[in-house]
Amino acid sequence: MQRTILLIAGWLAMFLALMGVLLPLLPTTPFLLLAAWCFARSSPRFHYWLLNRSWFASYLRHWQTHRALPVGARRQAIGVTILSFAISLWLIKLLWLRVILLLILAVLLWFMLRLPVIKDDGDQV
16 A cells, blocks of 8 residues: 555656646756655666656766766756746736745745755765
8 A cells, every 4th residue: 555655656746847847836856856765665666767767867866876966957957947937027917926936036046056066976066
């Protein structure tokens, strides 16, 4: 029963991570980490797939090894976040909603800038 619940939670987290790639307010990384955690405890096959065959495999393996982002990943994440929020702010005309989006953007950028970045050889940037 627990294995089934973890499998369902893992696939739900994968779905939400993929949606997070497209939607600016839905984070991708926490859902990927949750999926990896669920699969590690429920299905060695899906865990192997996630760490070795999925689009996110290199990032997850790097995070698992170093507890840090690879070089360039933080810059890319910040760029995509700013771009998606800029589009949202351009399309939305309500002032109060723009203010909320700007606050969310500030929190996300603060969080992303605090994440450690490390090279593959172990040198912190």
